[in-house]
Amino acid sequence: DTAVSQTPKYLVTQMGNDKSIKCEQNLGHDTMYWYKQDSKKFLKIMFSYNNKELIINETVPNRFSPKSPDKAHLNLHINSLELGDSAVYFCASSQDLRTGGEQYFGPGTRLTVT
Amino acid sequence: GNSVTQMEGPVTLSEEAFLTINCTYTATGYPSLFWYVQYPGEGLQLLLKATKADDKGSNKGFEATYRKETTSFHLEKGSVQVSDSAVYFCALSDRGYNKLIFGAGTRLAVHP
Numbered sequence A: 001d002t003a004v005s006q007t008p009k010y011l012v013t014q015m016g017n018d019k020s021i022k023c024e025q026n027l028g029h030d031t032m033y034w035y036k037q038d039s040k041k042f043l044k045i046m047f048s049y050n051n052k053e054l055i056i057n058e059t060v061p062n063r064f065s066p067k068s069p070d071k072a073h074l075n076l077h078i079n080s081l082e083l084g085d086s087a088v089y090f091c092a093s094s095q096d097l098r099t100g101g102e103q104y105f106g107p108g109t110r111l112t113v114t
Numbered sequence B: 001g002n003s004v005t006q007m008e009g010p011v012t013l014s015e016e017a018f019l020t021i022n023c024t025y026t027a028t029g030y031p032s033l034f035w036y037v038q039y040p041g042e043g044l045q046l047l048l049k050a051t052k053a054d055d056k057g058s059n060k061g062f063e064a065t066y067r068k069e070t071t072s073f074h075l076e077k078g079s080v081q082v083s084d085s086a087v088y089f090c091a092l093s094d095r096g097y098n099k100l101i102f103g104a105g106t107r108l109a110v111h112p
Helices: none
Strands: A004-007 A010-013 A019-025 A031-037 A043-050 A053-057 A064-070 A073-078 A087-094 A109-113 B003-006 B011-014 B019-021 B023-026 B032-038 B044-050 B056-059 B062-065 B075-077 B086-093 B100-102 B106-111
Touching: A004 A087, A010 A019, A019 A031, A019 A087, A019 A109, A031 A073, A043 A064, A043 A073, A043 B100, A053 A064, A073 A087, B003 B086, B003 B100, B011 B019, B019 B106, B023 B032, B023 B086, B032 B062, B044 B062
Parallel strands: A010 A109, B011 B106
Antiparallel strands: A004 A019, A019 A073, A031 A043, A031 A087, A043 A053, A064 A073, A087 A109, B003 B023, B019 B075, B032 B044, B032 B086, B044 B056, B056 B062, B062 B075, B086 B100, B086 B106
């Protein structure tokens, strides 16, 4: 019973390609997030959606486009991949937007751009 | 803006040693504070949290106290085990949107 799942777990692709990462949560949460973890393990928020509505967009290049078809899903599409996009991408969810709410993280998707 | 600073690792300890990982924060207002743990090859898990000054979060033998006067949230454990080897992240939750701002992470390695 995985609470937050992501596919694929690994993604290797060439520069210039377009790829998507999918995220699903079965916790009934209203809020979902995308975080990027770089090679030094530093984690930074990219996007947040609440009830399918974009809430946070942290100056991410517009090659990155999140899409939330419903509350349980938040996908990340990346156009024209660059070497610097190589990272681990984590999806997370929380019950709602209230400060202090626990976020539940998926297992991550390791993206390698060659 | 808001930020979190935590001690650089790696921290290497023998089993049953005492652990402290320092964390300080800068924030306007009164954020919530968290410690998350990342085991090798896995996502992050919440270890403990505190939502107001002087609160103590605790879980699995780990503790941290929200100290407003020193803007700190240091993680401690009295006796570490090999299974505690992981990367530990201190984080704060930005008011309004539950956005997590993380420290750089501290890798802990515990040897038998």
